[in-house]
Amino acid sequence: MVPAAAAHDGATHGERLMLVMHDVCVDMGRLRLGPIHLRLAAGERVAILGPSGAGKSTLLRLMARELRPSRGEVLLDRRPLAHWSASDLARRRAVLPQQHGVAFGLPVELVVALGRVARQSDGRQDCIVQEALAQAQAEHLQGRRFDTLSGGEQARVQLARVLAQVWDERDGLLLVDEPLAAMDPGLTLSLMQSMRRFAAARGHALVAVLHDLNLAMNHFDRLWMVKDGQLIADCDAVPATVPLLEQLYGTRLRLLQDQHGMAVLPVMGREVPLTGTHAQAQEPLQQTLHAMEARR
Numbered sequence: 001m002v003p004a005a006a007a008h009d010g011a012t013h014g015e016r017l018m019l020v021m022h023d024v025c026v027d028m029g030r031l032r033l034g035p036i037h038l039r040l041a042a043g044e045r046v047a048i049l050g051p052s053g054a055g056k057s058t059l060l061r062l063m064a065r066e067l068r069p070s071r072g073e074v075l076l077d078r079r080p081l082a083h084w085s086a087s088d089l090a091r092r093r094a095v096l097p098q099q100h101g102v103a104f105g106l107p108v109e110l111v112v113a114l115g116r117v118a119r120q121s122d123g124r125q126d127c128i129v130q131e132a133l134a135q136a137q138a139e140h141l142q143g144r145r146f147d148t149l150s151g152g153e154q155a156r157v158q159l160a161r162v163l164a165q166v167w168d169e170r171d172g173l174l175l176v177d178e179p180l181a182a183m184d185p186g187l188t189l190s191l192m193q194s195m196r197r198f199a200a201a202r203g204h205a206l207v208a209v210l211h212d213l214n215l216a217m218n219h220f221d222r223l224w225m226v227k228d229g230q231l232i233a234d235c236d237a238v239p240a241t242v243p244l245l246e247q248l249y250g251t252r253l254r255l256l257q258d259q260h261g262m263a264v265l266p267v268m269g270r271e272v273p274l275t276g277t278h279a280q281a282q283e284p285l286q287q288t289l290h291a292m293e294a295r296r
């Protein structure tokens with residue numbers, strides 16, 4: 001498909017480069033992810049999109065150093081991730097996995113405080129835990145056992161844990177995998193705004209794996225589109241990317257737009273021919289990319 005760099009070269013507008021992936025590959029069972037080349041600037045918000053099983057979480061785990069690449073290198077602040085000590089890395093970046101697997105009966109406050117374990121003397125811990133719970137709209141869950149909470153309540157406590165982890169950092173990195181999937185629409189919106197405010201106030205970059213196209217289009221600067229283990233596009237989250245999204249999912253999409261933002265709706269029963277197998281499908285894609293190039 002189209003080289004990702006054709007649409008966006010990442011961090012080339014004078015921003016401070018935070019994370020670089022160079023020629024990264026990893027084998028995950030039947031899926032080979034990569035080679036991936038990516039650049040992320042401090043303070044950017046990027047949504048990772050793609051069909052189920054495409055390799056989105058795998059990409060996030062490589063950025064988090066939860067997985068080591070079989071080839072290539074991931075650099076954070078120009079230093080290979082492999083050279084970071086566990087405690088330095090824990091202070092600099094926080095990871096919210098899709099499945100957090102904390103099934104034991106810890107109190108909510110302790111689950112959030114787990115985000116602070118890399119700090120040895122931390123006089124502000126109790127205060128930060130409280131404030132992180134408030135940001136994640138989970139204050140009222142204090143005193144409860146984590147394993148008695150609903151899915152959406154557990155997700156908010158886990159979100160508070162990652163906020164607490166990078167609470168007093170500058171220019172850190174938040175890596176979150178479907179963080180709002182278990183939330184109702186009102187909570188989804190207010191927690192998305194909370195995450196944005198939190199990241200913006202500290203200069204943190206925010207990278208989120210998402211299935212919600214509307215969140216991606218309205219709250220993120222950039223989209224990384226992953227399909228079959230390949231990064232097929234790296235582009236701005238603007239209406240002109242809708243044809244790319246149709247190619248990504250093989251589904252016709254309808255874009256609605258007003259002064260409040262955009263909505264992207266799948267249209268039933270109208271499949272898009274996939275690029276690579278149908279030459280004519282290349283056309284809207286090329287036009288979109290040329291339009292993006294022209295805007296730069």
Ligand SMILES: Nc1ncnc2c1ncn2[C@@H]1O[C@H](COP(=O)(O)OP(=O)(O)OP(=O)(O)O)[C@@H](O)[C@H]1O
Binds near residue numbers: 028050053058
């Ligand atoms: N530890 C593993 N061992 C073997 N295969 C794996 C492992 N982890 C992931 N995979 C496979 O790699 C592929 C990509 O998985 P990944 O979790 O990155 O997909 P995804 O795009 O995040 O999917 P979803 O949207 O369904 O969460 C899948 O086919 C998955 O089965």
